Amino acid sequence: MITDKYVLESLDKLSQRGSPSEQLESYIQSVSRSIQQGKYRRISLPIKTLKEIKEDSLTVNYVAILCYYVLTNECLLKLPRAYEAVRYFKSAQSSQRNQLLYSLQTAPERLWKSLPGLPKHPIRSDLLSRLTQCEDFANRYTESLGRLMVEFRAGDQLPPKEELQRRLNALSQFLQLDSVNIVEILQATEKLTEGIGSATTAVTRNVPPVKPPSFVTRYWPAAFLALCYGPTSLMALWQSRETIKRFVQENVIDFVRGLIINWVYTPLRQVWATVRHDDDSSIAVMSQGTLSSESSSLTRMIVHFMQENTSQPLNEEQLVSQVEKGDLTQFLKIYETQLEHPVRNIASGALIRSLLIQIQKTKVDGSLALNGIDRMLQSQQLVFGVVALSPALVIIYTLTTSAYRLCKIGRLWSYESQHKEILSRSLNNAERLLNYDGVEAEESYWNQGLLAIEVTTVYQMGLTLLPRNMRKEWTRDVAELTDPKLSLRSRLNVVYRIYHTYSKYF
Template sequence: MIIDQYVLGAFEEIDKTLEIALRQSSLTHQRQSQPSNRAYLKKLQDQLWLVQNEVTLLKAGLTQGKRQHRVSFPVLENVLHKLQQQEEDVLRDFVAVSGDVENSVRSAIDQYVSVCLYYSVVQKSLKELPLVSDTAIYYGDVHDATRWSLLYALQVLPNRLVRILRRSVQNDKKYISRAHLARDLKALGHGWYDYLLRKADRMVMIQNFQLVGLPNDAKKVARSIFALPLAAVRQEVDANRVAAEELFDGTTRKLGSLLGQFPNTHDFEERTRLLASFFDHNARESSPNGAEKVLLDLVSKMTVPSPMKYVEKPGCWTRYWPSIFAVLTYGPGSAIAIWQSRYKIVQFCQENIVDFCAGLVQNWIWVPLQQVWSTVRHDEKNSTLAIASKGSLDSEFSSLTRMVVQLVAENSDQPVDTTNLAAQVETGNLTEFMQIYEHQLHHPIKNIMTGKLVRSLLIQLQKTKVDGSLALSGIDQLLQSQQLVFGVVAMSPAVLILYVLWTCAYRLTRLGRLWSNAAQLKYKLSSSLNNIERLLNYNHHDVNVTDKDLNTGLLALEVVSARQCGDRLIPKNRRSEWIRDVGELVDTNLGHAARLNVMNRIYHVYGRFLT
């Protein structure tokens, strides 16, 4: 990841060196090669082709940015083994071999293998060291909390009992054999009893838990006895934590030394020495091809698990067997209860899930959409948003006009222009009617008895009703003018629910979780950038070599963590720039001041994506 460009450049340099050597050899006038020499060269070419095939696959993965090819170390080991075997055959048979083409091909093979080994070692370390750090943090959390210590004791109890039983069987074979031969269960019981006593004695001698005399209080005695298992668990957890931290620090130092020195040298023997120091291998070989033999030993070590594989948290089965046991214990009864209540569950799902979804789509999406469409089309037939009916105001107004015209015509001595009077009533001018009404009020009792005043009051009541209808008609028109807004507002809750459901489904399929972890990524990225700047601010002239290598390894781990977090936060169109800028933080060709300038560029260019 952080050494991809260097590895590609190293491969290109080896290719050019080999090509130049072959061209120079072809231009040089040499004597005709012997058949044995040609056969030896043919074998070298075959081994070179195998190595170059692995290099080509690795380069393709690094260039395309896809899933990177894993180097096949059994193939490289077989190639180096055959080279050693061919060298022994040459020395044994005293075959005269020219020192141009053969040495160039052999040197290219060794350089290819060393770079592949360097790449694999760095990638493997960058992948496994964070797991070792997480393991140390896990054991630290378990050690600091009593409830986690007790849970850890419960989790490892079955595995620990099996281990104790197996070890006790191996240590007390005499009891078991005698009990098996003589069928003497009492002897077997004495054997187990002695073993448990020895374990109890060891538990009392736990570090930092020394009992000086016995307390007089019975509660204190009981508390001390019950505290012994917890102290034993914490001692084991603390030992695991210390082992994980020591392995992390040691491997990080070796990784930092390798990252700081390997890219700055082109000598094969020096590169082999650096790789051997990472594996704690003795690289003192005085033979002509001693470095190649050391490289063969190092390649063979890549096919076996590294020590970091053995420092890890308890397995999934160990951590989750209490939950699995609880599920198996209460699961069958719960399953039977669920099966017996299946009809109620189906009814509940039908009423609360299926009907809810159908009603949500029908009443809150489809119907509002139809109303919005009708409003946009001015389709008055399908409009449902109204307070008063359309024809009620016209009928009431016509009735009022007829009533006023008839009353005025009956109480007037002269002919009445009904058309003009009707036009006045439609505009709200009731002057002639109000004059008749005022005249009737002079003799109210008489007019009430004759019914004239009652008739005028009923006309007034009709006028009030028309005025109310006019007000409702105005409100109705106002609502109809805002019907589009009401339709969108009515549809917005359903759209919001659908958006949330769609977002959750998308995150579940792409991220593997319902809720986005952008906040966690930003927090982790901020912490990594802070550590990177802190490590770059160290003055390397004031620290020793060991701390310098440790800082270099920690810097590489923090850069990898920052890049992984940034790849998920930075937009795709800026991701290539992000990878380039982060890669410059571990570029050994840049000084500390230049890399600090890179940090400043990262902050002011990508700050809006990272906060």
């Protein structure tokens, strides 16, 4: 908690005056270890043993610090729940639908309290009464917490005797005692830690429980429906077990098997074959060797045609080279000559032969275009394999993450967005409270207590969002928000530093 650093410093400072008694040493060591581990451990001080000890100032000072440790931590743990109860009752009061739901949930309790007649208090008045009780409790203890933190620390610079008296007065005022006797303070601390925010004690002045309705109260309608229709539904499920079994087989087992084999194993094998340059795995829109065979056929046809239709000496190597490059100039000159007497050349078959050669040339050009497409597909084959694998990987990652959270955390969702929202709201409230300066004393105490509660919420939410290797820096920075040694301006700069350093995790 945010007050633990001050407690640890006070214990170290007090140890310089003298060591605690043997009866207290184990409790002090336990508190020190808990603070260093970032945990709060409720302790029960030995009141009978304390009575037997000579109440010297050093022993009383140690006990006062331990009482301060327990009271502040209990308040910082319980008061946020009281503010949650306030938000719950405000939400229940916000709409008629929520009021009707609240009426249904609390109907048995209200009927039991008002028997033999009908409920005496309408829903709105009941909600208003509970909301007022929760707000009064939260505001009163928030102010008391702020007063305790300010007044207890105010004696740090005073002489030892006056310092102890200031601390005892602060504890006595918080516990609403008329005496500053350390034994009475210790007894009242024990009672308060057992009852604050959850039960009625003498110290809390008969304040009723400040919490939302219990789990049973809120969910008894659902449990009642399950009890009424549960056996019938179970019998219907048992009678339909074969249909359910077939449905699970077709829609769950077969789905998982098909997902793994068709969308994970096969694409992975194709990606691996692509990386290894396996010829069998290549993507193609035409058969291998098609372009080469058609180009060779075209070359032979033109060479034979030119040999039969020219009287001049023919350089076959030059002609073959030109045909391979797509240059058919010599052939086209003969074709142009044939077109001067088309009927005669058709009858002799020469023009038809020329047309068939050009059709073969068109086939070669088409094969060449398809070969280019094949090369482009093969260059992007790895990308296609990864894209085909991605949807299955996303599904598998989601399923495994949900299963892990269900087994390890106990729920399918981590509620990270809700934690971020709570942290942002509390950090905003902390910054707003730090901007208040020059207010009256009572309001200042309330602001100080509320600031401690908001900073505690910020600290706890940050522990769930930040990596483990940043928790030490996070604890140090958040603790500075309530450090009275720093000015308000300096603490506002701490807020800016928190936003600047940790905003990517919020």
